[in-house]
Amino acid sequence: GAGVSQSPSNKVTxxxxxxxxxxxxxxxxxxxxxxRQSLGQGLEFLIYFQGNSAPDKSGLPSDRFSAERTxxxxxxxxxxxxxxxxxxxxxCASSAPGYAPYSSLHFGNGxxxxxx
Amino acid sequence: SQQGEEDPQALSIQEGENATxxxxxxxxxxNLQWYRQNSGRGLVHLILIRSNEREKHSGxxxxxxxxxxxxxxxxxxxxxxxxxxxxxxxxxxxYGGSQGNLIFGKGTKLSVKP
Numbered sequence: 001g002a003g004v005s006q007s008p009s010n011k012v013t014x015x016x017x018x019x020x021x022x023x024x025x026x027x028x029x030x031x032x033x034x035x036r037q038s039l040g041q042g043l044e045f046l047i048y049f050q051g052n053s054a055p056d057k058s059g060l061p062s063d064r065f066s067a068e069r070t071x072x073x074x075x076x077x078x079x080x081x082x083x084x085x086x087x088x089x090x091x092c093a094s095s096a097p098g099y100a101p102y103s104s105l106h107f108g109n110g111x112x113x114x115x116x
Numbered sequence: 117s118q119q120g121e122e123d124p125q126a127l128s129i130q131e132g133e134n135a136t137x138x139x140x141x142x143x144x145x146x147n148l149q150w151y152r153q154n155s156g157r158g159l160v161h162l163i164l165i166r167s168n169e170r171e172k173h174s175g176x177x178x179x180x181x182x183x184x185x186x187x188x189x190x191x192x193x194x195x196x197x198x199x200x201x202x203x204x205x206x207x208x209x210x211y212g213g214s215q216g217n218l219i220f221g222k223g224t225k226l227s228v229k230p
Contacts, residue, residue, distance in 0.1 A: 033218070042221050042222035045217060104161035105149075105159070105218060106161070107151075
């Protein structure tokens with residue numbers, strides 16, 4: 001079946017503009033995660049959605065970052081007034097229903113964001 | 117917050133040799149997972165070990181977990197050039213936050229030379 005799909009794969013934007021990054025999780029997966037990966041670095045947790053529960057937004061770096069998950073499926077990560085330090089690869093992952101601590105994540109290939 | 121820390125940061129070996137990567141973490145966990153990332157791609161899940169398990173095998177992969185030392189190791193036996201990738205450990209947080217939030221380390225970059 002289809003894996004996690006992210007769009008666009010690459011995005012170049014000017015400093016100060018807003019961007020929207022999209023994630024289509026695997027059908028039936030209830031958990032959805034956004035991470036950020038700077039060049040050659042590990043993954044920085046941003047936000048986590050689990051079913052109908054309130055999302056865990058503890059990783060969002062500033063109020064310029066927000067995310068939505070509509071209908072428990074597609075998610076959009078929005079970055080307002082982009083800054084050069086926002087340049088990174090934004091990775092989305094989803095996991096199947098079940099006890100979350102014992103679930104593995106399925107990742108998309110990411111959106112490479114470049115802020116000029 | 118940083119949870120898992122892998123070492124070494126980079127490892128270069130010859131094909132056929134074994135590769136060992138280590139991960140240390142700070143808090144109590146439910147599970148520890150290892151992922152692989154090829155250049156320019158997303159991460160792929162390799163193996164999950166629960167906190168009450170000490171060792172797990174999957175093909176050429178062997179993972180150990182020592183909860184008393186808060187550490188894990190990933191061993192890849194008889195390495196191949198195709199194993200060249202970055203390897204990350206990830207743990208869930210059992211303090212604060214919401215369970216299920218996976219925190220990743222910075223990874224070990226493995227290079228296997230033919």
